[in-house]
Amino acid sequence: MFPSIAWNLISLEVLMTIALVGLIIVDILSPKKTEGNLIGIFSLIALFGLIGFWLTQHDLSGSTFGGMFIMDSLAWFFKGLFLITMVFVFLMTEQFFKLSGKRSNAFYFLLWLALLGMCLIASSADFLLLFIAIEILTISLYVMTAYLKSDKHSIEAGMKYLILGSLASGFFLYGVSFLYGITHSVRFDVIQGFVSTHPMTPMMLFSLVLIFSAVGFKIAAVPFHMWVPDVYQGAPTPVTALLAVGSKAAGFVILIRLFFGVFSAWHVEWSLVLAGLAAITMTYGNLVAMFQTNIKRLLGYSSIAHAGYLLMGVTAGSILGASAINFYLLGYLFTNLAAFLVIILFSIATKSDAIEDYAGLSRRSGILACTLLLALVSLAGMPPLAGFFGKFALLMATIKSEFLWLALVAAVNIVISLYYYLMIVKRIYVDAPINTSPIIVSLPMRLALGVAMAGIIGIGIFQGPFLDAAMTAIQGMHF
């Protein structure tokens, strides 16, 4: 007799799979001549449908598949984050492949697969499901990174990402295998029960370090960051955007579940290590970012620095810290996606990602310059934009948990980061353009840029509802 399955909890993932399979069938049935972006348009329609469906799942809570799969407020919040990210990534993909003339259908399927993986990560309550979900996400990202078969950099990035990513998943699995040996289970609730009644043993510490290093790889924390700059630079830009926002958020939902839920009983014992990692990560990212000449690579280092800021929230270990992470990720989503939208539109027009080519962008396209300005200034953390209030919440959580020194390190880092973000702004607005031909931005893209800008400003000014949403996500989480 099988236990009954609560299909309503997993319905979002089921619908996603149906959409994926449906699109593959459409692709097979449609005649080869109709190039275009039929799949892209269908993908976007399906995605908006899913977002509508996601909105109805607001109060859903419970677990199914024998406790493997949970749906709680945290999972709901992060699934929304992933879906919104995907809307932008689909739009970027559409733009990116329109001009290169390559067939992009397989790319859309991989994006759908990555979305499915991310949603499963947010919902997994079992290390086996978590491992498989992480692999669904990363393996599709490997393929997408190396997707531009004629571009040397893309292949090189794919190879590097594959080697380091598989190393990380090997670490994760080895850690999980020992955790399984000690606790006799891979389920979060059983492990949580074990943790609350037992002290930390060396073997347990060993497995936790391995698991953390794998998650650290996902979020790009410092000893595990080596892949970030190369992969960010070499990958097709839509993939870079997905890595910077989706993959990082997926890493943080794992961290929140593990550190604030499953292993929360031991939090005191490693908060100092986490604080050290956070400080090193943000300092390294910001210092190296100053010397970059390629904007995608610069955003890669900036993404390392942001992983450092976000780790402060994990260090704090309080509800405030976890909600600050959620809020920050929400702001970070719009900010980073706005920046990547501009990078894509710019590189389509000029075939370049070099920062020096951005000189005088304000005179070539007002809307691109304005969006990039807002995004960079928000990344640096200037009021009243989303990035400012996110950093403020993280710093507040850190200070409340008595890590004053860490907050000071972060404050110094924010000042350092202002330097290189504002250097780009200066290039855009002050320097004279080398090439004065205007860059034309199509209407749908203007709309996307407008939405991203509205997100950056809106979250910055009306923080209330967003902060509430971030807080509710944490308060209602099962683990």
Next chain:
Amino acid sequence: MIGLDQYLLLSGGIFFIGIIGIMTSRSALKVLLSLELLLAASNIVFVAFSRFNGDYAGQLIVFFVILVAAAEVAVGLAIIVLMYRHFSTVQADELKDLKW
């Protein structure tokens, strides 16, 4: 008598060989082989603990791990083929275009 400790030692040895292999080999194919060793090491731990704890979940997990490992190798080999077409080599240390 072979007990749990021996199995864990074996898996530790294989894991260590895998790590050394990834760090020292220049060929991308050897790196891929070493990556498989890491997953194999975890499989031994899962099965050993499953046997000695009298719990079958561990053996079940191994099947999923084998599946994931196969997917990883498939993608890895595909990327190596691409790499060979462009760089005419499978030496991973020839990949040095991207650096600051």
